[in-house]
Amino acid sequence: MKKIFVTYVLMITVLLVSACGKQDNGAVQPETKAPEKPRIALVMKSLANEFFLTMEEGAKAHQAAHAERYELFADGIKDELDVNRQIQLVEQMLSRRVNAIVIAPADSKALVQVCQRAMEAGVVVINIDNKFDADVLAERGIHIPFVGPDNRKGARMAGEYLAKKLQPGDPVAIIEGVPSAYNGIQRLQGFREAMDAAGMNIVASQVGDWEMAKANQVVSALITEQPGLKALLCANDSMALGAVAALRSAGKLGQIHVIGFDAITAAVEMVRKGELLATVAQYADQLAVYGIEAALHLIETGAAPEDKETPVELVSAETVK
Secondary structure, three states, X not given: OHHHHHHHHHHXXXXXXXXXXXHXXXXXXOOOOOOOOOXXXXXXXXXXXXXXXXXXXXHHHXXXXXXXXXXXXXXXXXXXOOHHHHHHHHHHHHHOOOOEEEEOOXXXXXXXXXXXXXHHOOOEEEXXXXXXXXXXXXXXXXXXOEEEEOXXXXXXXXXXXXXXXXXXXXXXXXXXXXXXXXXXXXXXXXHHHHHHHHOOEEEEEEEOOOOHHHHHHHHHHHHHHOOOOOEEEEOOHHHHHHHHHHHHHOOOEOOEEEEOOEOOHHHXXXXXXXXXXXXXXXXXXXXXXXXXXXXXXXXXXXXXXXXXXXXXXXXXXXXXX
């Protein structure tokens, strides 16, 4: 019995040594887990606005072409003014353990706090499209890099083009975006600078909240109150479309110049038809990509975050493609 037991032990030992030899020869190797790809969240404003749908499409196309570099989670709000919902979206992205958040904030002040919480959790935050309020950032002692266009320059460019079609003293009106949005404030300033420099008479400046329906109502009332109105400067294309619809209903289409901002497809087509004098392209599809690339750069290199100005271009009858 003892000899059988000894023989059995020897056989087991030989098998174990043989197995170890196979591992040493590389026949059996433990699996190495691939490093996880960075998870990037894109949080946008209203997806009812073609501008942000284009932004989302551009981001998804970029991720598909660079699938080995990162994962993408993209979402946006339904209503331009639903700031609380956008805050919830940021919180949801944090619960998904994203490495970076690229955000086009609906409000330049209200979204700073939740983005600061993200940064404190080690998440990279990149601000696109609508710049965070500098005073609020300074109060909180943080810097969030802004990757986006100079909205003031773009609006001034459009206003200067409009001024060439008018005479000094002509009455014009401005349809503003959301008053608390930095890009809306900058576009308003750019419009005013161009009109003041050309000697135009700004007879009204009213809020359209970025919405087509709201702008339609505002413009319908304005053209009754100001029968001599010569031009409408709209802070985005959705409002410009609402303005054009109001003019068409009133039988004044072609009598009052309208400019917009964003160069969405419908607006560019109206420029081509002569229903819209001009709009400003800020390349929504590339804007998200610029932000994503900035986020990846910070994640991959640990470099200090920096602002980056992205291009704007006037789209008019002379330049429309």
